[in-house]
Amino acid sequence: MLNDTIAAISTPPGEGGVGIIRISGERALDIAEKVFRPARSKDWRREGFKLHYGHAVDTVTGEVIDEVLLAVMKAPHTYTREDVVEINCHGGAVPLRAVLKTVLTAGARLAAPGEFTRRAFLSGRIDLTQAESVIDVIRSKTEASLKVAMSQLGGGLSAKIRSLQDRVLGMLAQLEASIDFPEDDVDEKSRQELRETAGEIIGGLDRLLEAAARGRIYREGIMTVIAGRPNVGKSSLLNALLGRERAIVTDVPGTTRDVIEETINIRGIPLVLADTAGLRETGDLVEKIGVEKTRQTIEEAGLILFVIDAAQGVTGEDCEIIKTVDREKTILIINKIDVEESPELPLEEEWSIPRVEISALKGEGIEILEEKIEHMVTGGRTGSPDSIIVSNIRHESALVKARGSMEEFMSLADEGVPPDLLSIDVRGAWETLGEITGSTVTEDLLDRIFNDFCIGK
């Protein structure tokens, strides 16, 4: 709590394209090193107060999350007087969050409300006369975040988390009762039974995490790419969805150069749309930057709208493109049906994906497209998302952590590790869930032991 390394998004949430993740503490540089792949200077750690260009990568998969600028500020000449690293992300809200998650996975703790300011004060960075305002910041931020957290932790969700936590507590009580009351009639569960319970708890956590992912989609949107050969009508589709002119619509292939980010609301789901510069292989250097960027964008996207031109039919290039996209998250859009009838699609497996016929220019088929988008994004589970959504990153990371502890329990239980060590992970899972529900371990545990078992040799 005093000297560990903390991280948080330090820019206000919103639509802004650039966001900053601030990491402060002894291990700030080590953590940044796990996440950051510099483009040039390998010596970035030593070059303080300079911006380093590179990429933020997922520490687990190694995949690139976003293009970033990284600033290193060495203690004591920083706001908190600790080592500070700031990661400037460019990709908008979704990658910003993904980078933060990776930073947390790499070992940082999510900062408590007002914690940077508190550290600044405690390290003497902030003047004594400001102490009260620091307290106010902590107080108001805590209250605000509590309010948000409470509202996000709807009744249904909180009941679900509590019930999982309760099952974890049951396991813990089982282990602890047999340790603390070895000569009492504690009906000991076999390791197999404990593992089964752990498996069910992991399943429950997974369902909550899935809900978390859905919840995030509703709140932060899903990164969407409109893909397709040049001039199949991608910009027109964008305009049709936007309902207004945004990208330049032209017949010259490759004129939509910049990746334009725009958020549109489809049935309550914010689609964070990146228009593309076309996927055609090109020798034009300027064009190429756009194409590479597009490839990367497609890989990171949560939804791909793949457009083909009915008038031109399915070309060889289309066949190449469809091989590169993840079909699980792709909708095939056959555009310009006002000009020509929908072509026969090739029989190869990759073409068997959801499809919609539209005329982007005339606005035909757009409604059906919206329906398909909603269905694909929510997996058919629409309706009132609020009751099951885990949308707070603090909650989500607690669920992930609890899941990790239960997984660890499963593997140790297999290796024949004794109960005193097994209980460490079960307790860890319980405490982590307790961070969401706000319960304290010892008393609840004892209540449970005395409630479940007839103790009293």
Add this chain to the structure above:
Amino acid sequence: MEYPAGSYDVIVVGAGHAGCEAGLAAARLGCRTLVLTVNMDNIALMPCNPSVGGPAKGQLVREIDALGGELGINIDRSAIQMRMLNTAKGPAVHALRAQADKRLYQDNMRSVLEGQENLDLRQVMVDRVLVRNGKTAGVVVSTGAVFDAPAVILTTGTYLKGRVIIGELAYSGGPSGNFPSLKLSDSLQELGIKLVRFKTGTPARVDKRSVDFSKMTIQPGDEKLYNFSFVSGIKEREQVPCWLTYTNEETHRIIRENLDRSPLYSGFIKGTGPRYCPSIEDKVVRFSERPGHQVFIEPEGRHTNEMYVQGLSTSLPEDVQMAMIKTVPGLENVKIIRTGYAIEYDSIDPTQLKLSLENKEIPGLFSAGQINGTSGYEEAAAQGLMAGINAVMYLRGRDPVVLSRSEAYIGVLIDDLVTKGTNEPYRLLTSRAEYRLLLRQDNADMRLTETGHSIGLIGDQRISYFMEKKKMIYDEIDRLNRTHVPATSEIKSLLKEKGSDYQQGVSMALLLRRPELSYQDLLELPLESPDLPQEVREEVEIEVKYEGYIKKQRSQVERFEKLENRKIPPDVNFEDMKGVSNEARQKLARVRPESVGQAARISGVSPADISVLMIYLEQMARSKGEGS
């Protein structure tokens, strides 16, 4: 008429397990000490079960021993059976438990007290604590004798306004037929001390000659010889078994039919009882689906026919007790010697104490044991030892000795009491400790002997013996890490026999980490190995085998200690603190935590409150800095 009867440095009120340790510690540290008891024949009385140790409690006994207390040595000399419990549940929770010869235990302890230099014993009833100018000044006893002392340690057990209840019968009394202390708790209340009312109970004692052991399962002691104390050196012990039997539906029927006569259910008993030690009527009501409950028949000593009926603690009327007990297989013709009873008593709300066990408002007044809301001989002794030590520290104007939650169960016990209080008689459990893997019974000496030496309770001979052991352990761990085990065909086949597949050569330490191999297995390999004492081997094995977990817990401790080491000056005015919640402000003001870590453990104090507290402390420190 009151008259001056003498003056001492330290007065201990009560000579139970807390009082004995407190008195011995103070006297051994050179203070003129007076130990007062209502009955000289009941020094170190075990009024409840005839056993010492078990999970968490066994660890406590070894910690007491490592610090220079008496309980460990005394039980080793008085035990008639020893067992190591939890051996299959991991090294952190191995727990030694002894059956005691109660009479022998008392006699041994009494002779230690009588032989102790600087220590006087008196049989009196203390009525009042004397406070002069806001400080502790001594005690007044029922005969009018006034004993002066600047430090008083209250270790009154269940005697304060003790009330014994058997069914519809209730009378003022202490445990085991002793006199209660009727006036002292009023005197404490007059001093502003808040009291609570607790209850505990004990089962009947029966005549061994009337028990049919052929219907019971024998529970012998372990063949291996164990001792609690690291220095008692006892090498043989003749053991006496315990016996196991069960209650049945008939027992439960009798209990159910007489519940209206149970003082627990009629509301006759007002005090709060311990959940971990329920009466049989409680067990039958709460776990009605169970067809039977365990009953252990345990000897109370080698030279007595009295046997303890563990598991049948009760406050039912005597006739019901007799009917009920006779339904248990093996007890059909049993003769009861002492009837089971419940006892209610006053104890003080322990949140009124500092971590040194000194009263926050009355300098020089300490308390330890059941009066602080705990139960158990071991919990009492541990507090007695610390109160004795800290009374001396107080007299010498030195900082109190406070053990942390990460170094001893004693630390967990006292911190829990003082920080959280308790709403039932408190028993220490291993699940109350955060760093269980570090607080093992095997390493209590490694954790605390040097502390005991610096306090002055561990002598030079013992510390040099300890240092030698410590060096042997470190050297051997070092050797295991450095020694490479070649993957020769001989070694491969030896390891194969032990169920371990060995391909590439690794260090002995890595080999030992395999779950299927023990330290003993390593010794059987054709490699040179030193001949080490058993306790050294045990320590080496655990430290090496569980190194990963131990390291992980040590790093947690480092983080924990950062908050523990942030001390809160005693002059902090919590009532003035802006920005903390009302609940937190009230609780902080009441508990007056001594460190930020302790503050964080108070229920109702949130992390945000702790942030504010830290800012407040920094603000205070800086304004002081500017002022000077």
